[in-house]
Amino acid sequence: MQTRLLYLLLLAVSLFLVQCRKEKTPAGPETDAALFAKAQSLNGFAYYQDNSQIHRSSPQSAHKAFFRVRFNVIAQAALTDSGKLPQGGVFPAGSLIVKELQNDSLGTQPAGFAVMEKLPGDINQQQGWVWAEYKLNGSGYVISEKGAICTGCHSNNGRDDVRVFNLFP
Secondary structure, rough: OOHHHHHHHHHHHHHHHHHHHHHHHHOOOOOOOHHHHHHHHOEEEHHHHHHOEEOOOOOOOOOOEEEEEEEEEHHHOOOOOOOOOOOOOOOOOOOOOEEEEEEEOOOOEEEEEEEEEEEEOOOOOOOOEEEEEEOOOOEEEOOOOOOOOHHHHOOOOOOOOOOHOOOOO
């Protein structure tokens, strides 16, 4: 009886350890299809400063004429009560920031998404972020470009490469 009990205990511990190990296994590199799907979803996101209003882009922006920005729950946790990342702050891994690109100020002519996902260990990351810009059909500037045309403008702003806090205080 004790041998059987010991055997069951060892089996339970082994299964527990195997399950824990599975949960810690990385999912692999991000893909454009997965990132595009995340950008399209509204679940678990909040708009910048809790305001879903469409804004006119800054003349310094390389994106469409109008936009609004939303943050997933992981990114939201890093924001202060003013809805901004503090100066010198860093977003945690898993943060997802989606800039909804619009062709008009009413939001009736969506154009696509500019996306930043904080994945420091990803093979496509640059400065800790995976960068992409997608048209509505999913084509566009892909993650394998590693943010080559993004980082020049986004770098050195004191807020983990996210420009909205500085351009739209």
